[in-house]
Amino acid sequence: MTAYGTWPSPITPRLVAEAAVGIGDPQVSGGAAYWLESRPAEGGRVTLFKLVGKQAVELTPNPYSVRSRVHEYGGGAYLPTDSGVFFVNDRGQNVHRIATDGGISPVTDSPSSVRYADFCFDAARRRLIAVTEIHGDGEPENALAAIHIDDGRVALLHQGHDFYAAPRVSADGDELLFIAWDHPNMPWDGTQLLRCRLDGDVIGEAAVIAGGARESVMQPSWAPDGAVLYISDRSGYWNLHRLDESGDGSVLADDADYGGPPWQFGQRSYACLNERFIAACRHGQGGQDLVLIDCQSGFASPLLEDTAGCGQLSVHENDIYLLAAHSDRPTEFVRLNPGSGDTTTVAEPPPPEVNPTYFIAPERIAYPTRDGEQAYAYLYRPHNPDHSSGSEKPPLLTLCHGGPTGAASPALKLLVQFYTSRGWLVVDVDYRGSAGYGRAYREALNGRWGELDLSDCEDAVYHLAAQGEADPARAAIRGGSAGGYTVLRALTAGNVFRAGASHYGIGDLTALARDTHKFESRYLDALLGSDEALRERSPINHLDGLNCPVIFFQGAEDRIVPPNQAQAMVAALRAKGLPVAYLEYPGEGHGFRDGANIAQSIGAEYAFFCRVFGLPVAEGLPDIEVENL
Template sequence: EGDATERFADLVWEGTAIFAVRERHGRASEPVNDLVRIEVASGTVQCLHSGHDFYAAPRPSGDGRLAFLAWDHPNMPFDGTQLFVVRYDDGSDPSATTLVAGGAQESVVQPEWCAGRLVFASDAAGFWNLHVHDDSGVFVALEEDAEYAGPAWVFGSSYYVPVGPRHVVARRVDNGVPSLVLVDLDQGLASPLDGDCSSYAALTRTPRGVAFIAGFADRPSRIVELELATSRRTDIATPPKPAVPVEVISVPEPLVFSSTQGDAHAFLYLPKSRDVDVPEDELPPLLVTTHGGPTSSTTASLSWRVQYYTSRGWAVADVNYGGSTGFGRAYRERLNGAWGRVDVDDCAACVRHLVGQGLVDPARIAIRGGSAGGYTTLAALAFTNVFKAGASHYGVGDLEALAADTHKFESRYLDTLVGDADAMRARSPINHVERLNCPVIFFQGADDRVVPPNQSETMRDALAAKGIPVAYLLFDGEGHGFRRAENVRRVIEAEYAFFARIFGIEPAGGLSDPDIENPPSRDPCPLP
């Protein structure tokens, strides 16, 4: 192998060995992945399976069987995966595997052993529903139009956990709204356990029940334990108590609105403040936020960035555009071949819905997003006339460059989301700077290798040349996303101050403007 280097992830310990996904870097054009067993005492590495582009979720059964997931380019794990079982303790050829479920058009997620049976989630019927594999074959434990799992963006995500021979505790998401349920795998019944949280993540077994990260709409997330015998929920680890009283927190309302591909979803946060007086005859400005991924989702959990705006008299719409998870496979696949179209249409439709309801000021509409959400933001600014200002946080401007210089995991992602090189060029905002005609502020990491600074700088220069207000903040030592607390604070304050200046609003807190080229007049004057 020459100068090959090895890396291991998704480690699971059983007995004297560790099972892991191995990634080898060498002379090949991309890293090579396989599934291995490592004897702890000797360090001996045995390859159990190879030949697929990706592996995940090695799960030993305790009786000599190993379940795992595999998939190949151009799929992402939420497009199509295969679930295999291999024996590793009887001297048989470890490559003699059994295919349990999955395929190019079926996403299988999170295999777990439960009293000798294999539990997994599959979206073969359109939603990630729970299935069971035993000696008789595979059966659907519970089939309904709700999600019992999510996209495998990272190793180790846990959406459900076995708690007995035939029961699992699972996160259930119905049209983007989560709850916690107890599923009887044999009876096909889901009994409610908890519905007070706005998100449930990282479920794990405890002696008395389950622990998880609980999100709330009106207070910070925390680690809690739910005791199954009593249904009592106890905080295990909590963040410091915020200085903001709960009565000034804007709690979101789920929003469903019509768009080009059918109903779309968002969370609406209305202004709520003790310090900012908004005249009764004045509609609030609106900030539309776009999540990353783009195959991801936003939840109703407390976001201080959202509250920063609502406490200053703004409404915020956090959009789960077509392509988001939590609404079934068909909704997720709306974005296939249509990134930069469906997501943009849904954001624009959300604005039109809120304007039509008389809830926001149509002359003061801003949009903000980071990374993939930054791409949606830039595309919305370039290809619609709905938005009056925008903020791009290390947003993707050049799809071709992203496809050519990204890591193995996402290297074929745009094949599905966009298409061929011609489609990428046609939908790259950097190729349509002449259509950027409203004020934009760009936030960029100097060390960003995913979205190099020159992409933001090209669009900044085009706006400046046209005399349009534009700002560009470059942060040394930051990459694709900002990590330093002082930089995060600077970004939030500069974005708000920029929007306030553009919309003729006196910024709360006496913030100074960022360095704006072609600054607008300070006279309060709503944009036409």
């Protein structure tokens, strides 16, 4: 037998980094399938593919990279049309067109301070309508813009709101739908759905047809019969609604979310097969699945139940195209026939070079919190077909997702399998504030960030220790961005965790509110609410409570959580003489894209935890410097 936490495993840091190759944003246009593929081996470049026959053809060779930087998080970076495929090139942020012969040419000639995202095609006027973000002195300006594809002329169509999303032209070209919202709201707090007439290069007066300060609406579209479809959480859950001449009502009233927080543009969690049936992704407390909604009966029937999540739906000739996630293999782009239930893989990333017998499926758990409520998590047990341990309890790694308005996912994550195959127990926590459980659960964190997320993570450890599952003396915590904040908060305001890893996390909330980008510049208003709360819940102001080692990972080009956040925490830990390690990666932003950096950071994190817990450090891991240890 081999001790927990020390099992040799074929799942290496390099293998985890290679698995960062992912399929994203699949679309179908004119019967042709398109998708994006991330390339960590090429510095995180994102390239566009088209299925020609049975052959995947790359449309954007190096040095092109398909990526929008609107809101920094981007999304909605390409659109296939009958007049060519249009995309945003990361370098310069201009819009380019791919012709039918494969030639690529720029459409816009804007300065790099102007960005575009979330396109729709106005065929009658030969123009794209998109969200634009114009950077200059002061806060960036967001607007809707018309981009004329023949001469590259850009005209602003609608201004006045702080944010815009999802412009969608009707099939007859006469009307436009779009989403808008204003500070201090985030799009999951309150948005408006507006509708206006199109007349030449101008638009008519926009009327609000749904939404408000306390209602989050998103993903508008035009139904085949001309009705307006959209997702709203007015019921307490993101449900699908229909607006037509007879009125406005829910397509299906359900205590489940049919959409997620729109951190990126271009989300598509439903698609119409015809006037009667709609395919939709459902996220309920029992998990995630794909369902077929009958608009006449108001009932939903399952289409895919063996997935770990789905999204980015399109429909062509009665077939549904979507991303399907799995717990035992990478996410793939599939075609589903709803009549027969048959699925066909359109595109998939290369499988990891490891036998799937080393993977362990997640268990969905609910556990009690100290205040009498309930929180949720995915639990991954130690698993390796080549090794076992005795009666000792395994070390525990608690994962904190970002956002904090994000969610854990049961989809295959090789990082998790990296740890479980080495004899670690891993718990991926959906603390209160997470998406996927309705508005009340999501808003439970308002005013309580740095409290409930912390206590829910701690209570997961207490629960697992009480069940005899984990060794609480070897409990570590890991998170990125807002999850990194929870890590630092847990280590400065609690004593449950014995080590932590903060990936581009937040140490100084006051500095974050001052320095972060426009999209999140008022996010803390709801999460914390006052300058006093910012100071009180900033980990950097509570270093007297920190008595365990911490490792920091930071992108040098991060504009969302700037490097000064981690640097200030590291300096304070050094001054206090506490064990600390700091790794900064040139060229990386908020989330690492380069494969070599991903692999190095994973190996460094594991080596750090091994040193802290007195476990032997396996060969091939980075020899990191831990000060004061």
